[in-house]
Amino acid sequence: VGRRDKDIKWDGRIWAVEHKTTSWGTAKSGFNATYIETFSPNSQIDGYMHSLKMEYGEIAKGILCDLALVTPNNHEHFMFLPIERSIASLDAWLWKTRKEIELIEKNEEALAQVDPTAPFMNAYAQNDTSCIQFMKPCMYMDLCKTIPNPQARPEIPKGFVERKWEPFDELKLESIGLKK
Secondary structure, eight states: OOOOOOOEEEEEEEEEEEEEOOOEEEEETTEEHHHHHHTTTOHHHHHHHHHHHHHHHHGEEEEEEEEEETTEEEEEEEEEEEEEEHHHHHHHHHHHHHHHHHHHHHHHHHHHTTTTTTSSOSOOOOTTTTTTTTTTOOTTHHHHHSSSOOOGOOOOOOTOOOOOOOHHTTGGGGGOOOOO
């Protein structure tokens, strides 16, 4: 669930502006090239582009990533990174998104059937390619390493709080006339 930061009209076309701040770079050389590459492919950007096309149709042009490089001694590197997607690319993104939703639904069904005495949980497979991102370990990494079946643990691990996340409640959709 996300929102476009700002929509603008430029040369008769609609662009969404997405503000991004990073420290990936140096005052001398500017933005790290790898950081620039993170925007394509990028599910967030593709989702914004899809919503832009749905809202504005043919006059939707693309996403302008408004990048700011922040380093301890320099705040003078800025860049607009224009990103466009073909209809086929957006269709592929939509297909992938629907598949991810189906996977979540299947995992919810599997979770209801998990045997707490089983040696591992056969729902929600670990995504071990996300254990470290942006040079920081996932906050759940120690749990993944030590507890193959979280359903087998009756107590909440020390330092954690169990709280169901309801993203649509956070968005307060009813305040704009929408329902969950």
